Amino acid sequence: MSIRLVAVDEHVLLRLGLASVVATTPDIVLVGEAANLAQAERVVEETNPSVVTIELTLPDGDGITAAGRLRTVRPGLGIVLLTASSDDSLLYRALDAGLSAYVTKSAPAASVLAAVRHAATAPTSFMAPGLQTALARRHTHGGLLSPRERQVLLLMRDGTSLPAIATQLEVSEATVKTYVSRLYSKLRVNNRAQALMVAVNQGLLPTSDAAA
Incomplete structure (x- = not known):
């Protein structure tokens, strides 16, 4: 086709x-x-x-x-x-x-x-x-996560579901899943709990804001 x-x-x-x-x-x-x-x-x-x-x-x-x-x-x-x-x-x-x-x-x-x-x-x-070279520059000069990825991470920390994140950010659920996949890849984790733990340890989330 x-x-x-x-x-x-x-x-x-x-x-x-x-x-x-x-x-x-x-x-x-x-x-x-x-x-x-x-x-x-x-x-x-x-x-x-x-x-x-x-x-x-x-x-x-x-x-x-x-x-x-x-x-x-x-x-x-x-x-x-x-x-x-x-x-x-x-x-x-x-x-x-x-x-x-x-x-x-x-x-x-x-x-x-x-x-x-x-x-x-x-x-x-x-x-x-x-793309890979640009992302490497971004990580060096602008931090590991993009502003949108950090936004998704903060919503995940608050316990927000992926459909609800999609609604809040006005994007598709598929797009949110792509952000989450990138987060997991960058943080080298497999689930939300691990992502939040690593994010706190790396200073990507304030310790006082971390959720269980």
Whole structure:
């Protein structure tokens, strides 16, 4: 089955370029385009795509924020941030928002197509060029956990269930499970109790706030 793609970008040339690239691939079909977020919501509803590529800056809002809302409504939708900007902070935002991939417009066409295919098959698993290196820099300069992962950890400490965490953070339960999986991996634990114990021991949670 072909990957159904919607491109969201205010620049017509970018959308035309993406359409040209996709036209050469038998497994991806461009089923819709949008120049802003309002159009994107309508086009996604009408075309039911597998994947959406979205620009960071759009005339009526922030692409990553909008992508987070899309993820909540459509947990199985692949979302690729396709933008001209390239920096660690943007990669971290895309990762924390639960997007599927981040790739720059200057990347080779093969990299863009790889991101789309990844998003279609593993929408809640994040990929980006240089991801591991960027995460290493983040751990060195910004602490072990991302702000969103720490937020999830604090809610776990309070005994909040995963569905309730998803509701509070306005993300899908699948996205919360991804955060929890990352927490367990980073802390090298297998369950909530172990995660809280290690977090306290490593100073990621105040000792007075720890829950049993």
